[in-house]
Amino acid sequence: MRVIAGIVRAISGFNWLVGNVFSWLALAIVVVCFSVVVQRYVFSTTQLWMQDLYVWLNGAMFTAVAGFALLRNDHVRVDIFYRPASVPRKALVDLIGVLLFLLPFAWIVYTYGWNFVARSWRIHEASPNPGGMPGYFVLKSFILVFAAVIALQGIAMLLRSVLVLAGREELLPSQLRYENQQETH
Amino acid sequence: MDPVLLGEILAGLMFFGVIGFLMLGFPVAFTLAGVSLMFGLVGMWMGVFDPSNFGSLAGRYIGFMTNEVLVAVPLFIFMGVMLERSKIAEQLLLTMGKLFGDLRGGLGISVIIVGTLLAASTGVVGATVVTMGLISLPAMLRAGYDPKLASGVICASGTLGQIIPPSTVLIFMGDMLSGINAQVQMAKGNFAPTPVSVGDLFAGALLPGLLLVGLYLGWMVFKAIFDPASCPATPVPEAEKKDLLREVVVALVPPLVLISAVLGSILGGIATPTEAASVGAVGAMVLAAFRWRLSPRIVREAVISTATITSMVFIILFGASVFSIVFRLMGGDNLVHEFLSQLPGGTTGAVIAVMAIMFLLGFILDTFEIIFIVIPITAPVLLNLGVDPVWLGVIVGVNLQTSFLTPPFGFALFYLRGVAPNSVSTGMIYKGVLPFVGLQILALALLFLFPDIATWLPRWIYS
């Protein structure tokens, strides 16, 4: 059980780190998009690669932080029955959800995305827009990053459910326990 | 059994299956994808679904990840979060409260005006209900307001952000409707379709949004005249009034400048929504800096909120893609087409049916899930029947806003419940919003009778 709690902590720590790093892309989007606007409207000039850059940053950001958002319980739930449920019941829902929905989804994205991404690396695919950004394969890789971060966080959720159902939730640090899970909107 | 029929039956079952499983309470994005995969598996066994179709998932995802129009979403979210952190809402509520406090119903009117200003300067909902619930609800209760009226006016004004542009919901809807409209018109042989854009939808939603504001204000005035006990005046001490004019100017000018810069440049056709949103995001940072609220900690909180909210919304889109691949390729499109085109009442009947479904879904699902599931499968049929895309987008927006106000499951009610004092019972909140739900329905009826309320402004601007 302690090992399980350790894994939950490690995964959550990893996604916390990824989330905290990649969230800063939000600021980068603002800065790059704003400079494209200034260039276009003030200086009547343009850099084709910058028109790609801020769009790509958004794609990288929202895929990379998906696991962090799951850790923070930011992903919307239908909570008519979930919100008032007891902790073991919530744990059971999460257990079933991860096994039946989340992991198969991550697996499908991984299975059907792998070749798509690998091929892009092989040919060092650049932006579809001539004059655009190099390294399209890096952006495409974020599809797999997405599958990985949600699968990992899903496993953490699943293990947490196991701890709860085994009556050992206290092995988790308090911010990872159900009582401190923030309510969704 | 005929495989076509079998596929359609499975697609139909899948729609209800998804809704059923969503009730479990597992995050929507993953439930949507997971249940669709299960039905895809069943379809494969029965020979009505080819799993190689999942090969298009990665392509769809990279499509979302490189969609320029949708970058307006994180930008507007960032702008909204930044404004929230610079406490503009608080300042507005306090000064407006002083300005109108002397009047009967004045506090209610100030809540509506502030709600409108906030709605026009950010693209996110939720925060507004919470802020007003924290600041204005106690003030109104102290002033002796009927808690029902106070709750109702806060919930209604706080959800205006969804319909008054800029709005993240309208961005997604504009992006979808623009593609669907082009497809439908070309398929009908109209090669010069008037293009529909996010800008059109923003323009189309402006007057209906203001119509709602007008109805709310009218209701407050009505209450002030015929039920004065429900919304008494609160005399403001002379001392507090001394600097009032200056305070009002200070509180009002920044949001007004931002609104005119952002909305003005979009509606005036100077900039695209994404370009304008980046200006708004920078403007919000500048405002925060002027208020000494641009610390590294606040910026860090803002980027984390922006990134996680954006991720949450786009990942629902990812999940909804799995749903739409399975649904479409099992023949669900035909099913919807047959269902909608055989309803009594023709086009109007079809629109009303879709609105009713969305309204009901609004009790359990959030805006984004509803539009990502329902718009792609119903809008092609409705637009093919001749429904105006801008009008459709606007009534969907108003309809969903209504649904979020409607007891017992409306989301706005949950937000307010979360911050309201215990003296305000849940039952009071429910009763309080009912008149506003009535006003929403009145607005919807007006939109049906006079579609020009939504379509006139975009027509006028872009001609």
Added chain:
Amino acid sequence: QGNQTWRMVTTWPKNFPGLGVGAQRLGDRITAASGGRLTIQVYSAGELVPPLQSLDAVIEGSAEMSHGAAYYWQNKSAGLSFFTGVPYGMTSRELSGWVRYLGGQEIWDEIYDQFGVQGFLSGDTGNQAGGWFRNELTGVSDIQGLRFRTPGLGGRVWEKLGASVTNMAAGEIFQALQSGTLDAAEFVGPYNDLALGFYQIAKNYYFPSFIEPGLATELVVDKAKYQALPSDLQAIIRDVCQAEYDSVAADFAANDPRALQTLVNDHGVQIRQFPDEILEAGANAAKEIMEGLLSSGDALTKKTAESFVSALNVVRQKTEGTDSLFIQAREKYFHI
């Protein structure tokens, strides 16, 4: 082996004049010619995948065929641009000369072999229009800072001429022009452009398109599945593509002039020619780009460019030495 159904994804909207219609007709012709043994189910842009993901859909196996333009995939292999058309490159007749008889198809196959697919020429718009401009152009100085919509290598040419270039989807161009986000835009030619209503905003319609001498469409098929077909079905696909290359070109040949007449007579559009200074500067920019491709570090791209240039120097002898002289003479002396 019984009857099969293949999915064809396309980069065109349904019923899009010339191109979308051509894709649908191509599918229908295969279905009809095979007597229903090979039914082609055509999906328009965005129905199954976003338009620019069509090739990937075939490679990933979620479609058997894709109808589009090879230059959309220039980021997978720069040489693919040549099979659609490059600035100052080949006309449609010249292009099919290169592809069929001067080694083009072999190189194209070599490029697509890496992805397990095979390409066939399947249509051509002929020379396109140069673009819609709000203001008249007197020289290169008028291009500085001009906000212009044009995709592909043509976009890079215009960028070198000083324009601020954006690529924008068809549905967005009109409003961007109207709102002033764009000063000018280039799309296809009169047949398609009339439909998009650009004449309402920009009245100066410039010819010729030196960046798009033509736009050859391609049909891409999953190579393994293609080779597994009985030889008669393989022949049907190949020959229907060849027939369609002609049908699409004929469609544009017949309808571009009629649409242009409507634009001029009913909508007051001014037909203009690019000033020589722009044509020459454009040619120099195109040469720079071509030289870049000729010295590409990627062997296959270099080989494609070399084959293209040497074929161009063959086929242009007939086009410029014979056809063009005749056209000039006919224009000058023969009107009935």
